[in-house]
Amino acid sequence: MGVQALGGRRGVIRKYRDWLPEIPEEAIATLGEGDTPLIEAPRLSEKLGARLYLKFEGMNPSASFKDRGMTVALSRAIATGSRACVCASTGNTAASASAYSARAGITCFVVVPVGKIALGKAVQVLAHGAKIIQIEGNFDAALKLSQRVAEELGNVSLVNSVNPDRIEGQKTASFEVCEALGRPPDALALPVGNAGNITAYWRGFKEWREAGYADTAPRMLGFQAEGASPLVTGHDFESPETVASAIRIGAPASKEGALAAMRESGGLIESVTDEEILEAQAMLAREAGVFCEPASAAGVAGLLKLAREGRAPEGLVVSVLTGHGLKDPDTILSRTSLPEPVPATFEALTGVMQRVEPAAG
Ligand code: AN7
Numbered sequence: 001m002g003v004q005a006l007g008g009r010r011g012v013i014r015k016y017r018d019w020l021p022e023i024p025e026e027a028i029a030t031l032g033e034g035d036t037p038l039i040e041a042p043r044l045s046e047k048l049g050a051r052l053y054l055k056f057e058g059m060n061p062s063a064s065f066k067d068r069g070m071t072v073a074l075s076r077a078i079a080t081g082s083r084a085c086v087c088a089s090t091g092n093t094a095a096s097a098s099a100y101s102a103r104a105g106i107t108c109f110v111v112v113p114v115g116k117i118a119l120g121k122a123v124q125v126l127a128h129g130a131k132i133i134q135i136e137g138n139f140d141a142a143l144k145l146s147q148r149v150a151e152e153l154g155n156v157s158l159v160n161s162v163n164p165d166r167i168e169g170q171k172t173a174s175f176e177v178c179e180a181l182g183r184p185p186d187a188l189a190l191p192v193g194n195a196g197n198i199t200a201y202w203r204g205f206k207e208w209r210e211a212g213y214a215d216t217a218p219r220m221l222g223f224q225a226e227g228a229s230p231l232v233t234g235h236d237f238e239s240p241e242t243v244a245s246a247i248r249i250g251a252p253a254s255k256e257g258a259l260a261a262m263r264e265s266g267g268l269i270e271s272v273t274d275e276e277i278l279e280a281q282a283m284l285a286r287e288a289g290v291f292c293e294p295a296s297a298a299g300v301a302g303l304l305k306l307a308r309e310g311r312a313p314e315g316l317v318v319s320v321l322t323g324h325g326l327k328d329p330d331t332i333l334s335r336t337s338l339p340e341p342v343p344a345t346f347e348a349l350t351g352v353m354q355r356v357e358p359a360a361g
Pocket of ligand 1: 064088089090091092093094161191192193194195196197198246247293295296322323
C-alpha cells in the first residue's frame with residue numbers, strides 16, 4: 001500500500017486516477033497535494049469588470065503548484081525503480097522535488113542558478129536534505145545540464161516539466177477549477193516561465209470538454225515578465241532578468257504547448273513589467289488577503305493591464321496564484337521593513353495606533 005494522506009486532501013493521484021497515467025498503489029508518494037482554494041476577489045473584480053477568482057496554489061504541501069506534477073513524477077520514478085532524481089529549477093521545482101523525494105525515499109539533486117533562487121525555496125531544499133548544486137549559469141543552462149545527466153546516467157529520473165508525468169499531474173488543477181465553479185471559466189490568467197503549467201491547464205480543460213462535462217474551454221491568458229518574455233518577442237533571451245525569479249527563463253521548454261494553448265483557446269501571451277508585477281502582488285496581499293510570490297502575481301498584473309487598455313476578459317475569470325508569498329521574503333523586505341520598537345507602555349502603543357489610518361472597507 002502506497003503512502004496515504006488522510007483527511008480532506010487525498011492527493012491528486014487518488015482523486016483523479018482515471019485521468020492520469022497508471023500508477024501502482026504501492027508506488028504512490030503523496031503529501032496530500034491539490035484541493036487548493038478558489039477564492040472570490042470582489043474588489044479586484046470591480047477593477048476588472050469581471051468576476052475574478054484566485055486559485056491559490058500556494059496552499060499545496062511545498063507551497064507551489066509544482067506538487068501536483070511532482071507526486072506523479074516521483075510515484076512513477078519509484079514504480080520504475082529509479083533511485084535518484086534530478087531537476088533544474090528557479091526554486092519551486094527544487095523545493096517540490098526535494099519534498100517528494102524525501103517522501104519517496106530517493107536521492108534528489110537540484111541544479112539552480114547561483115544567487116537567483118528565492119530564500120524560502122533554498123531553505124526548503126536544505127530542510128528536506130536534497131543535494132543542491134549551484135551553477136554559474138542561468139536556469140536554461142541548468143535545464144540542459146540536467147537533461148544530459150538524466151540521459152547519460154540512465155538511473156536518474158529527470159523531474160522537470162519536460163517529463164510528461166509532470167504535465168499530467170498539473171492538469172488536475174483545471175478539473176478542480178471546473179468542479180468548483182460548476183463550469184469552465186471564460187478566461188484563465190497565469191504566469192508563464194518554462195511554459196509547462198499553461199500547457200497542463202489547457203490539456204486539462206480540453207480533456208474536461210472531450211469527456212462531455214462541458215461544451216466550452218476558457219481563453220488562456222499567459223503573462224511573462226517583460227525582461228524574460230521570449231514567447232512574446234518570438235526569440236529566446238540570453239540573459240533573462242526579472243524580480244519574479246521563478247519565471248526568469250529565457251528559452252521555455254514547453255514553448256510549443258504554450259503557443260498551442262494560446263492559439264487553440266483564442267487567448268494571448270503578453271508581458272508585464274516588474275513594477276506591474278509588484279503592484280499586483282501588493283494589491284493581492286492588501287486588498288484580497290492573499291500573499292503570493294512575485295511571479296504568481298503576473299496573471300493578475302496582466303488582467304489589470306488588459307483592463308486599463310479596455311481589453312479585460314468578460315464573465316467568469318480565474319487567475320492562478322502559483323506559489324506562496326513566504327517563498328520570497330527578500331522582495332517584501334527590500335520595499336518595507338519593521339518599524340523601530342517603542343516602550344512597553346499603553347501611551348506608546350496608543351500613540352502609534354492613532355497615527356495609523358483605519359483600513360478601507
Ligand atoms: C511560482 O521552479 O520553472 O511556466 O524551476 O515557480 O510551468 O514554468 C518555476 C516556475 C510560475 C512558471 N509561478 O510556470 C522552477 C520553475 C511560479 C513558478 C512559474 C513557476 P511554468
